[in-house]
Every structure is written in structure tokens, then in C-alpha cells.
Amino acid sequence: MPTLTLAPASVADYRRLAERRLPRFLFDYLDGGAYAEVTLARNVRDFERLELHQRILRDVSARSTATTLFGAELTLPLALSPVGLSGMMARRGEAAARRVAGFFGIPYCLSTLSVCSVEETAAAGSGPLWFQLYMIRDRGACADLIARAKASGVTVLALTVDLPVVGTRYRDVRNTMSGGGGSWARLRRGLISYALHPGWALEVGLGGRPHILGNIAPYVKNASTPADFSAWANASIDPSISWADLAWIRSQWDGPLVIKGILSPEDAVEAVKSGVDGIIVSNHGGRQLDGVASSISMLPRIADKVSGQTKLLVDGGVRSGQDILKAMAMGADAAMVGRPWVYALAGAGEAGLLNQLKAFHGEFSVSMALTGVTDTRQIGRSVLDLRSGGDA
Numbered sequence: 001m002p003t004l005t006l007a008p009a010s011v012a013d014y015r016r017l018a019e020r021r022l023p024r025f026l027f028d029y030l031d032g033g034a035y036a037e038v039t040l041a042r043n044v045r046d047f048e049r050l051e052l053h054q055r056i057l058r059d060v061s062a063r064s065t066a067t068t069l070f071g072a073e074l075t076l077p078l079a080l081s082p083v084g085l086s087g088m089m090a091r092r093g094e095a096a097a098r099r100v101a102g103f104f105g106i107p108y109c110l111s112t113l114s115v116c117s118v119e120e121t122a123a124a125g126s127g128p129l130w131f132q133l134y135m136i137r138d139r140g141a142c143a144d145l146i147a148r149a150k151a152s153g154v155t156v157l158a159l160t161v162d163l164p165v166v167g168t169r170y171r172d173v174r175n176t177m178s179g180g181g182g183s184w185a186r187l188r189r190g191l192i193s194y195a196l197h198p199g200w201a202l203e204v205g206l207g208g209r210p211h212i213l214g215n216i217a218p219y220v221k222n223a224s225t226p227a228d229f230s231a232w233a234n235a236s237i238d239p240s241i242s243w244a245d246l247a248w249i250r251s252q253w254d255g256p257l258v259i260k261g262i263l264s265p266e267d268a269v270e271a272v273k274s275g276v277d278g279i280i281v282s283n284h285g286g287r288q289l290d291g292v293a294s295s296i297s298m299l300p301r302i303a304d305k306v307s308g309q310t311k312l313l314v315d316g317g318v319r320s321g322q323d324i325l326k327a328m329a330m331g332a333d334a335a336m337v338g339r340p341w342v343y344a345l346a347g348a349g350e351a352g353l354l355n356q357l358k359a360f361h362g363e364f365s366v367s368m369a370l371t372g373v374t375d376t377r378q379i380g381r382s383v384l385d386l387r388s389g390g391d392a
Contacts, residue, residue, distance in 0.1 A: 008348060011319045011340045014356060017347025018089070021200050023193035025175040026088055030342055032171035033286035039294065040286030043317030046294040050326045053385040055372030063374045065365050069311065069334055070156050070256045070277070072128040075105035076361050077376055078324055081285075081315050081338035082132035082158070087115020089346040091208040095124035096345060100353045102127030109158055109336075110215075112145065113233065117214030122152035130156040132260065134163065134233075135241040139248070141219040146252045148215075157253045158280065159246075162261025164239040167288040246274045260315070263298050265305040278311035285316050285338055296330060303331025321363025325371070328379040 008014050019027050033040030067077040080101050086093035094116035101108035107128035110121050122129055131149040136142050149157065171177075194201040213220075220232050249257065258278035259271050271279055281299050283292050295316035303312055314327045315336040327335040337360075344356040368374065371383040 008344075008352065008355070009359065011343060011356070014340070014343040014347045014352060017352070018343040020347070021197060022089060022346055023197050023200060025172075025177050025193060026085075028171035028175055029085065029169075029177050030083070030089060030339060030346070032169050033290065034167040034169055034288055035290035036170075037286060037290065039283055039290050039292050042294040043283070043286055043296070044319060045317075046296050047317045047319065047323045047326055050296070050330075051385040052322065052325070052367065052371055053383055054370055058372040060369040060372065060374050063365055063368055065361060065368070065376060067334065067376045069107070070128070072107065072155070073105075074107070074128075074334070076324070076357075076364060077328060077332075077334035078357075078360065079107040079109060079128075079130070079313070079334060079336045080341045081336040082109045082111035082114075082130075082160075083338050083342050084111045084113035085115065085213075086111070086342055086345070087208065088204065088211065089342050090349065091204050092116055092120075092124075093208075093342070093345055094121045096350050097341060097353065098122070098127075098129065099125035100345075100350050100357065101125070102129075104354065104357045106357070107156070109156075110154075112215050113213055114215055115208075115211060115213060117217075118145075118149050118152045118154065120214060122154070128156070129154050130158055130258075132158045132160055133249075134160055135238045135245060135249075136219075136236045137238045138219060138236065141216075143252050144218075145215060146249075150253065150255070154255075156256045156258055156278075157249070158258045158260045159249060160260045160284075161241065162263070162282065162284050162288050163237060164241060166234050166237070167284070167290075169287060243270060243274055246276070250275070258311070258313075262302065263292060263295070265298075265301050268302045268306045272306050272309045276310060278313060279306065280313045280315050280336065281332070282315040282336075296327065299327070299330045299332060307331055321360040321365070322367045324360065324364050325367045325379065325383060328376065329381055329383045 065076050067074050080097055090096055094110055094114045098108045098121045102125035107130050109130035109132050111132050112134045131154040194205055256277040259276050260280035261282050262268050262279045263283050268279055281295050281302055283295055295314050299314050311333050313334050313336055314332045318335045318337045324335045341353055344352040373379055
């Protein structure tokens with residue numbers, strides 16, 4: 001069981017550190033999912049059900065965990081997923097994640113709904129920087145966001161398509177993160193939570209200002225609280241987005257275009273027909289439509305339809321380097337992690353995030369060795385024991 005008095009070793013350890021450090025409403029926003037959180041649990045459980053196939057007496061003395069993705073050389077087939085409000089979880093959290101990811105040699109994908117702007121985030125570090133875009137009703141603002149990302153050196157644009165409307169997350173309703181409860185009730189609850197978390201209050205609450213959403217601030221009036229920006233998202237994200245809008249996106253962006261939020265083979269085929277450069281198999285971390293399949297269980301069905309025609313990534317439920325290996329065995333070119341990197345950054349700062357990435361690297365490398373592969377290009381279904389019934 002994770003113990004806070006010992007050095008953190010796993011995602012579960014960093015999660016507990018984050019829970020202790022963050023105000024309750026922020027931790028619940030990070031940790032929670034839609035409705036009863038059935039899909040949130042499935043994402044993790046279905047990775048756990050996959051069994052690795054151990055092999056012995058193979059020369060695994062020289063191993064390479066490196067891969068190439070969208071023209072960038074990576075030390076590990078992993079990218080940090082976009083997580084909104086990360087700059088409220090740690091001091092200038094998006095800029096910090098950018099520094100660590102660049103130093104480690106993997107991409108960081110910045111959320112549209114980030115505290116740090118794309119300009120601030122880009123200037124904070126090096127390495128591959130991606131930008132996650134929501135299609136908003138104001139096409140002028142949307143075009144400006146894309147232009148700002150391009151000017152900042154973003155190399156990959158990830159269009160999120162599984163949020164035409166914002167899903168209901170009961171934890172956010174209960175703690176008024178999504179609005180409601182009255183302004184005084186929200187203020188009182190926030191002040192009490194801040195008082196109970198003085199470390200966060202000093203470092204992030206006071207030292208991490210300004211607490212605005214840097215990417216969308218130029219397009220929003222009179223918004224300064226999470227509830228204000230939640231209201232903006234509900235009003236501004238365009239529910240009429242369709243496949244036809246991809247042509248407009250292409251007219252604004254000439255780099256690699258990835259679609260995030262594909263969860264069916266039929267949509268994956270349509271995405272390939274539309275000429276996208278990559279697909280992120282994802283259910284939005286279980287935060288949108290509860291009761292749908294886990295990302296990892298849908299990945300092989302999607303891979304069977306479009307593998308080799310576009311890059312495939314998977315997001316949701318990855319909690320270790322072993323899960324990265326399982327994701328690749330099921331057809332992904334790389335995996336993505338969201339909550340885990342924020343747990344580590346919130347709970348133990350940049351050093352914590354770097355240590356967690358090193359742990360992922362070690363777990364991945366050791367698991368490669370014990371399944372008899374020495375290069376990421378060799379990873380396939382053979383590293384899984386699917387005959388045991390452990391497939392997702």
C-alpha cells in the first residue's frame with residue numbers, strides 16, 4: 001500500500017501525495033470522471049487484465065526504448081496528455097510540465113484550457129510541443145489560437161472531438177467546481193480548503209498567479225474563476241462540429257493533425273479518409289460519456305481497421321511503463337498519460353514528475369527484457385498472453 005512517509009515509487013504513491021497537497025475541489029476535478037465513474041475505472045482495470053507473456057534465455061543485454069513520432073526522436077513511446085487547469089495543480093504547472101518533458105525527451109501536449117498560455121509554455125523548455133484544440137464557435141478566435149500555436153513552435157495540433165458538450169462530473173457538481181451553490185458558498189468553501197492546504201496556498205494560490213486561462217483569456221470577458229471558465233466552455237465549444245470542419249482546420253494548420261477522442265472503428269476509418277496524421281484512441285479519461293468501453297479495449301479493433309495508415313496513440317488508464325508496453329502490443333505507436341503526470345507534479349513538483357517518468361522508463365525497459373524484446377519495433381501481440389483470457 002502506498003505510504004506517504006516513504007519515497008514515492010508509483011502513480012498510486014503520487015496520487016496520494018497530490019490528494020494531501022491539493023484543495024479538495026481541485027483534486028476532485030483532476031481525479032474524477034463522469035457520472036458514476038464506471039468508464040474511469042474500466043480504463044485502469046482493462047490494462048490490469050492484460051497479461052504479459054514472459055520469455056527466457058534471450059540476449060536482452062542491449063535494449064532501446066526509443067521511437068520516432070511525427071518526425072521527433074523520443075526516448076520513450078510516451079507523451080503527456082493535455083489536462084485543463086494544470087497550472088492550478090502546481091505553480092505554473094504547464095510550463096513546469098513542458099520543462100520536464102523536454103528534458104526527458106518526450107512530447108508535452110498543452111490544453112486549450114491551460115493556465116499558462118501557449119507562448120509562456122513554449123518559452124519554458126525545449127522538445128516537441130503539441131497543442132490540444134477545442135473547436136469553438138468563434139472561428140476568428142479559433143484561427144487566432146491556431147496561429148499563436150504555430151508561432152510558438154508547436155509541431156502537432158491535436159483536435160479534441162469527444163467534447164461537443166461538456167459531460168457531467170458529479171464530484172465537480174458537489175464541490176461547485178462546475179458552478180452552482182452561490183458565489184458566497186463557493187468562496188467560503190474555497191477559503192476553508194485553502195486554509196487546510198497552506199503549502200498549495202502559498203506556492204500556487206499566491207505564488208502561481210495570475211490564475212487565468214492564458215490561451216483563451218484574450219477572447220473572454222469578465223471571467224476569473226474556474227466556474228466562470230466552465231461557463232465559457234459550455235457556451236463556446238461548438239456542438240455543431242462535423243467531419244466537414246476538418247477542411248477548415250487544414251486551411252489554418254499545415255503541420256501534423258491528430259484527432260483525439262476516437263473510440264469506434266467506424267470513426268477511425270472516417271478519420272483516415274479525412275487525411276489526419278494520427279488518432280488518439282480515448283474516452284476523455286472517462287470524463288465525458290460514462291458507460292463506454294475502455295480505450296485499451298477499443299484499441300485493437302481500431303488498429304485492425306487503420307493500422308499502418310495513420311499513427312495510433314492511446315490515452316486513458318496508463319499507469320506504468322508496463323501499460324505502455326501493453327498499449328504498443330495492442331496496436332499503438334505510443335501511449336499518453338494525463339492524470340499520472342499531474343499527480344506527480346502536484347504532489348512532488350518537477351523533481352517528482354521527472355522521477356515518475358524515469359520510473360516509467362525503467363518499468364518499460366525491464367518489461368521489454370522479460371518478454372524477450374530489445375527494440376520498440378519488435379513489440380507486438382507476442383508479448384501478451386492472450387490465450388489466458390486476459391485480453392481486454
